[in-house]
Amino acid sequence: MPRFIPFNRPHLTGREFAHLQEAVSQDHLAGNGPFTGRCQRWLMEQLGARRALLTHSCTGALEMAAILAEAGPGDEIVMPSFTFVSTANAFVLRGATPVFVDVRPDTLNLDERLVEAAITPKTRAIVAVHYGGVGCDMAALTAIARSRNLVLIEDAAQALLARRDGQPLGAVAPLAAVSFHETKNVIAGEGGALLVNDERFVRRAEIIWEKGTDRSRFLRGQVDKYTWQDVGSSFQPSELTAAFLWPQLEDSAMTTASRLAVWNTYHAAFEELERNGVARRPIVPDSCEHNAHLYYLMLANAASRNDVLARLNAAGVNAIFHYVPLHRSAAGRRFGRAPRDLPHTDRVSDSLIRLPLWAGMSAADVEYVVEQVYAVAGQCAV
Numbered sequence: 001m002p003r004f005i006p007f008n009r010p011h012l013t014g015r016e017f018a019h020l021q022e023a024v025s026q027d028h029l030a031g032n033g034p035f036t037g038r039c040q041r042w043l044m045e046q047l048g049a050r051r052a053l054l055t056h057s058c059t060g061a062l063e064m065a066a067i068l069a070e071a072g073p074g075d076e077i078v079m080p081s082f083t084f085v086s087t088a089n090a091f092v093l094r095g096a097t098p099v100f101v102d103v104r105p106d107t108l109n110l111d112e113r114l115v116e117a118a119i120t121p122k123t124r125a126i127v128a129v130h131y132g133g134v135g136c137d138m139a140a141l142t143a144i145a146r147s148r149n150l151v152l153i154e155d156a157a158q159a160l161l162a163r164r165d166g167q168p169l170g171a172v173a174p175l176a177a178v179s180f181h182e183t184k185n186v187i188a189g190e191g192g193a194l195l196v197n198d199e200r201f202v203r204r205a206e207i208i209w210e211k212g213t214d215r216s217r218f219l220r221g222q223v224d225k226y227t228w229q230d231v232g233s234s235f236q237p238s239e240l241t242a243a244f245l246w247p248q249l250e251d252s253a254m255t256t257a258s259r260l261a262v263w264n265t266y267h268a269a270f271e272e273l274e275r276n277g278v279a280r281r282p283i284v285p286d287s288c289e290h291n292a293h294l295y296y297l298m299l300a301n302a303a304s305r306n307d308v309l310a311r312l313n314a315a316g317v318n319a320i321f322h323y324v325p326l327h328r329s330a331a332g333r334r335f336g337r338a339p340r341d342l343p344h345t346d347r348v349s350d351s352l353i354r355l356p357l358w359a360g361m362s363a364a365d366v367e368y369v370v371e372q373v374y375a376v377a378g379q380c381a382v
């Protein structure tokens, strides 16, 4: 049997079914029930968020953030091009224009030193994406956002339980979005949350989340009926999603530790590969505690990357690459703009590979991946 190492295996705690059963036996299956409350309290307590609202996806949470930031036609939103499409789509849906800025060559995060130059009188918000759970320079970005009166938003999809300067990611900017998609560290199949860290957004966030009504206030006994107050949509997940998520949140520290063990094994094993000039490993600044969301290697160029990927997959190692930069994609060109060249973004997206990584990945599987990377990289032109 040829060996096959998948890119990801969804991590299960073993208690998901029991909680699903509990949710089904309660008379509350729609959103905003007991499990939703539990998950939201956990997020507020663990991260120190002012308010947490579960959503059906991080995409949905970003869409809520775009409404809260009052992004509209003519507005510009500064963001990296090296990110997932939802970062930009959420604002394009409001009629705003993504303005793509290059990433730092070390962390592959939005380069805070380039943000000022991208700001115009039309700029409304800045979106910081914490790539691989390694935090952006939030101190610098917060200072820029405050001095220019812009809304700072964290796309913390990959960053649950990671920190920068001791602060939990997702709890720094006024608004943040996290993901519980199957490919993230803590999962609910599809799922996410909006974290509101600035009191001035809390009330409107609850209304947008409740399809534009003040139902949250009604449920707290603050009004005697609920009515249409504002725009909103169906952003809540059902209680089934929240029930599945609950044990995942309870075990999230263990899950993160397990991923970190794999990450650290890769990192030690590829030191020699880096010394030989074949690939560069991830760079994590001292101020960051990452969450081992992903492990990547950067090869010399697109040709060697594509060669390594093909050979690894032929050897049963399901390595993958991402992202096609937004500024080079069809929709990115149509809806957004890049005021300057983005040389680091272009180079990173041409040369990066991601290796299989999941919580509980066996030492034998990790070793096989390491062996294959060395075997394959030795054959490739660099």
Ligand SMILES: *Cc1c(COP(=O)(O)O)cnc(C)c1O
Pocket (backbone or CB within 6 Å): 056, 057, 058, 059, 060, 083, 084, 086, 087, 129, 155, 157, 158, 178, 179, 180, 181, 190, 191, 192
């Ligand atoms: C996964 C991801 C998203 C989207 O998350 P969903 O929960 O799948 O909607 C958005 N931004 C980034 C950076 C992501 O990695």
